[in-house]
Amino acid sequence: MSSARDAHLTRGLPLPVPSADSAEFYEAARRGELRFQRCSACGLFRHYPRPVCPRCLAREYSWELSSGRGTVYTWTIVRGPTLPAFEEKLPYNVVDVLLDEGVHFVSEVLDCPPGEIRAGMPVEATFVPVSDDVTLVKFRRVRQG
Amino acid sequence: MISEPSIRDKAAIAGIGHTRFSRALGMTEVEMAVEAIWSACDDAGISPREIDGLVRYDLEQTDEEQLLAILGNPHLRFFAGTPFGGGGSAAVLVVAAAAITSGLARHVLVFRSRARGKHSGYGRGGAQGGRYWEKVGTELPALNQWHIPQGLVSAFQEMAMISMRHRIDYGTTDDQYADVAIAFREHAARNPNAVLRQPITREEHHASRMISDPLRLFDCNIETDGAVAMIVTSTERARDLRQRPAVIRAGAMAAGSHHIRLSNLFARPWEEESPVRVGRELFAMAECTPADVDVAFFYDFFTSLVIIALEQYGFAPRGEGGPFVESGGLAWPNGRLVANTNGGQLCEAFVHGFNNTIEAVRQIRGTSTSQVEGCELALVAGANTDPTGAVLLRRDR
Numbered sequence: 001m002s003s004a005r006d007a008h009l010t011r012g013l014p015l016p017v018p019s020a021d022s023a024e025f026y027e028a029a030r031r032g033e034l035r036f037q038r039c040s041a042c043g044l045f046r047h048y049p050r051p052v053c054p055r056c057l058a059r060e061y062s063w064e065l066s067s068g069r070g071t072v073y074t075w076t077i078v079r080g081p082t083l084p085a086f087e088e089k090l091p092y093n094v095v096d097v098l099l100d101e102g103v104h105f106v107s108e109v110l111d112c113p114p115g116e117i118r119a120g121m122p123v124e125a126t127f128v129p130v131s132d133d134v135t136l137v138k139f140r141r142v143r144q145g
Numbered sequence: 146m147i148s149e150p151s152i153r154d155k156a157a158i159a160g161i162g163h164t165r166f167s168r169a170l171g172m173t174e175v176e177m178a179v180e181a182i183w184s185a186c187d188d189a190g191i192s193p194r195e196i197d198g199l200v201r202y203d204l205e206q207t208d209e210e211q212l213l214a215i216l217g218n219p220h221l222r223f224f225a226g227t228p229f230g231g232g233g234s235a236a237v238l239v240v241a242a243a244a245i246t247s248g249l250a251r252h253v254l255v256f257r258s259r260a261r262g263k264h265s266g267y268g269r270g271g272a273q274g275g276r277y278w279e280k281v282g283t284e285l286p287a288l289n290q291w292h293i294p295q296g297l298v299s300a301f302q303e304m305a306m307i308s309m310r311h312r313i314d315y316g317t318t319d320d321q322y323a324d325v326a327i328a329f330r331e332h333a334a335r336n337p338n339a340v341l342r343q344p345i346t347r348e349e350h351h352a353s354r355m356i357s358d359p360l361r362l363f364d365c366n367i368e369t370d371g372a373v374a375m376i377v378t379s380t381e382r383a384r385d386l387r388q389r390p391a392v393i394r395a396g397a398m399a400a401g402s403h404h405i406r407l408s409n410l411f412a413r414p415w416e417e418e419s420p421v422r423v424g425r426e427l428f429a430m431a432e433c434t435p436a437d438v439d440v441a442f443f444y445d446f447f448t449s450l451v452i453i454a455l456e457q458y459g460f461a462p463r464g465e466g467g468p469f470v471e472s473g474g475l476a477w478p479n480g481r482l483v484a485n486t487n488g489g490q491l492c493e494a495f496v497h498g499f500n501n502t503i504e505a506v507r508q509i510r511g512t513s514t515s516q517v518e519g520c521e522l523a524l525v526a527g528a529n530t531d532p533t534g535a536v537l538l539r540r541d542r
Contacts (some may be wrong), residue, residue: 012283014298016290048291048409073411077300077358085281086296094297096306096407104411106292107297114358119313136294 013085015134017054019051024063029135034125038064045101068125069142070099074089077114093117109139148523152431157383157390158538160376161503166340168322168496169262170370176205177372178258179215191252191531196376198223198250199236202230202497204432207258223250227398228532230300232264232419233443234498235527236534239396241377251378257499258372276368292407301365301447303407305357308449310411312359315464317452319359321471323350325448326491328476333488335514338500340369341492364448366490373499375506384541388453391509394522394539395430395443397423400532410531420457420529427524431537435459439520440508440539441482442501445489454529455482477515483532486515498527509540 018026028035036045041058045066052059075095082090091114096106109123123139130136162184164170164177172180186193193216201209213219227233234257241253243283261276278299285293297303309316326345333339346361353362383390399419415421428434431483435458443454452466460482461469475484487493487504493498505523507513526535 009279010281010283014281014283014285014289014293016294017286018290022290039440045278048288054409074306074313075358076305076309077355078296078298078302079355079357081276081356082296083281083293083298086298089296092296094292094295094302094306096310096411098411104407106297106407119309130294134294136270138295 009084011084015054015131018133021051028063029127029137030129031101032127033136034066034068034137035063036066037061038100045103047103047105047131064101064115066125067100070097070105070123070139072096072109072117072119072121072123073098073104074119075117077117095123095139097123105137107137107139109141112141148382150418152239152246152393153395154392155381156245157380157392158238158375158411158506159378159383159386159388159390160185160187160191161374161506162186162188163338163373163496163500163503164371166338166369166371166496168340168369170260171184172260172370174258174260174372175211175215177260178207178212178256178374178478181258181372181374182216182254182256185254185256187378188388189376189378191376193217194219195252196254197221198241198244198253200224200240200244200253200255201226202237202257203534204231220486223253227534230530231446231497231528232528232530232533234444234475234534235396235502235525235536236370236532238377238393238502238525238536239534240394242393242536245377245379245476248249251382253377254374255377255499256372256374257497260370261495262368262370287443287507292364301360304447304450305360306407307410307453308447309359311449311453315467317449317467319351319364320347321346321452321467322359322364322448324470324473325475326350326447326453328470328473328480329489329491330446332477332486332515333492336487336493337514339488339493340367341488359445360449363491366446366495367492369496371494371495371496373496373503375499375503380541389510390541391506391523391538392541394537395427396534397426397430398532398534399423399426415459415463418457418527419531419533420535423526423535424458427535427537433522433537437522438482438524439522440504440505440517441524441526442486442489442505443484443526444498444501445485445491446495446528448491450529451484454526457529458524458535477517483510483515483517486517494527498525501525505538509538
């Protein structure tokens, strides 16, 4: 590896820096809650956080508690290359979860070997602190009765 | 309502130029850009001093002050950029054609210079050589905060998830991916500019390393160094220059919800996807159909996205892009639709689609190493992401 390249690599864990739009999301996650913006006019849930409803353009919204339940809409197994901060857990999954509220959320299913990820798999949210300020929303499989 | 398509047939690509393509050229992006631009001017038969317009990528980090100084400080009257990555690769030509049509410029330069290989010269900033995603930093204030901390760090992983969903919906297979890779490698084998020229088998495709399921190494574009430049002028002016003009028959752009933000992408219906909208507008402006296209250049960053593009641009019904590419469906000379005759970005080079565009110009001129007989109409599509754009090039009558 060239030293020039080495000098510019991102080595530490990349972390969200909450903005005015997203601060509420991360505060909820720290409390162990998954909350999404919901339009006060048309009722649409939305993610990512933003000040205007993408469907009806209303500016009023509330932060509603999500059921935290959904299904895997699509997925990949990252086998590398990836950032140095994630290399030790290769191979790992990344999923797009379609939550019951209708929003898509990019995350990871914990404790699920690469061969066992399936589209349509039911999952529920779990909360993983990664720094003093940031808790990431991850998912676990829901065992069906 | 617009009664007459505003840019149809008004502008043409009059000159093309490029550097050698290589895993590592050992040149700066400015040096590569100068070489490609000089070559494009020479090809057209104009002096760099006659350049009076410039359209670039917003991503382009080549130092323009330095570049323009090297070119003798041509007197620019028009400059613009298109946003984002590969989606802008054909949109630059739409903007250039608009500048020509409106009379704001006479000779518009479009170029892309990219030190993209992982062993290329690295510098500060996200686009100063090498893999952009390796330099993202640890503090993510904007939309990157939603997926990079989850381990989704780069475009190829996002495209893997989009590709996986296509397989879930339509049963697209590894064999169909291989059909695309094999066809484009056959094209590259005849193209002396291509970096990868050794033909591959289906077994070799399947045995190549999985990068991000379902994408294997041989499904991915290569990482290279190289620059490409083009001179766009009026169709009338192009007739006075050195080469047979590649007339821009039609062009369209669309943006709606950015693809990389998967949360938005999957929320929208198929008919609202930007490449689908571009395809509709493009063929309406050109007053023709996909069946009239003699050769196509898709933004082949991944084999799977070529299959999806076939559906978005109307060459195959939705969900039937996979079967379309089977049995050499994209291969010269007898494929259902001959595509990416340079070997594309899978094999020739990765210059954000610009190397595909100049191969489309060669097809219109009749000088490709996999020449489609009687080629009169070529499609050049930007990355089928969002935003995106596409043009149709035709032979001059």
